[in-house]
Amino acid sequence: MEQLPKDSTLIRRYLQGEEQALELLINRHxxxxxxxxxxxxxxxxxxxxxxxxxxxKVIRTLRKGKYxxxxxxxxxxxxxxxxxxxxxxxxxxxxxxFEGTDDFNIFSVLGDSxxxxxxxxxxxxxxxxxxxxxxELPDDQRxxxxxxxxxxxxxxxIAETTGVSINTALGRMRYAIINMRKIIEKNKIxxxx
Amino acid sequence: xxxFYSKEFSNTTELKPNRETIDFLLxxxxxxxxxxxxxxxxxxILN
Numbered sequence: 676m677e678q679l680p681k682d683s684t685l686i687r688r689y690l691q692g693e694e695q696a697l698e699l700l701i702n703r704h705x706x707x708x709x710x711x712x713x714x715x716x717x718x719x720x721x722x723x724x725x726x727x728x729x730x731x732k733v734i735r736t737l738r739k740g741k742y743x744x745x746x747x748x749x750x751x752x753x754x755x756x757x758x759x760x761x762x763x764x765x766x767x768x769x770x771x772x773f774e775g776t777d778d779f780n781i782f783s784v785l786g787d788s789x790x791x792x793x794x795x796x797x798x799x800x801x802x803x804x805x806x807x808x809x810x811e812l813p814d815d816q817r818x819x820x821x822x823x824x825x826x827x828x829x830x831x832x833i834a835e836t837t838g839v840s841i842n843t844a845l846g847r848m849r850y851a852i853i854n855m856r857k858i859i860e861k862n863k864i865x866x867x868x
Numbered sequence: 869x870x871x872f873y874s875k876e877f878s879n880t881t882e883l884k885p886n887r888e889t890i891d892f893l894l895x896x897x898x899x900x901x902x903x904x905x906x907x908x909x910x911x912x913i914l915n
Contacts, residue, residue, distance in 0.1 A: 697897055701890060710883040726885050730893045738902045739909055 682748040729756045816851035
């Protein structure tokens with residue numbers, strides 16, 4: 676009976692340029708590694724991605740001559756796969772997402788654009804902070820900023836109303852923003868919702 | 869005579885990667901070129 680070549684033999688042959696040896700190696704262990712990944716992530720697409728990434732790492736390590744665990748090929752690949760599974764969960768923990776189970780995702784048609792109570796409180800707080808910041812500005816800058824941002828006036832209209840040139844109005848607006856930024860940075864104010 | 873209600877469990881799907889994934893890996897391997905220069909290793913993907 677013909678004996679199957681060992682993993683170490685296939686690796687050696689692959690490193691000598693025999694690409695078919697890699698195919699044999701992948702096919703020999705694909706089911707085991709794929710099942711291992713699937714048992715952790717329970718999603719075909721994610722399993723496919725992690726499986727692919729695992730073997731990309733395997734190929735790169737082998738080709739760079741950095742593989743030295745002769746005879747322990749499968750445990751080594753499993754370890755790579757396991758680390759990638761952990762990475763996947765870490766990444767998803769940081770960026771949780773809603774996913775539909777089928778092709779149809781209910782969240783794509785049902786949207787709630789209104790703010791919830793918590794976000795509404797934060798929004799009110801941010802607006803209150805901005806108003807307080809504006810109060811800190813010198814009169815001429817505050818006047819221009821209020822006309823531009825709250826009354827939606829053009830710089831031409833602001834210039835006419837305040838009796839200054841458009842350039843002066845623009846300059847005051849610019850300094851108003853610079854000064855507000857300075858106050859924000861100095862006082863470490865967070866203005867995000 | 870009592871019926872046998874058990875049947876072969878046909879719902880099992882083989883847990884194996886897609887052929888496309890394997891092909892991608894094999895093509896990646898063929899395209900990957902590692903160049904050693906002094907103590908530095910350069911990786912290239914040759915299309």
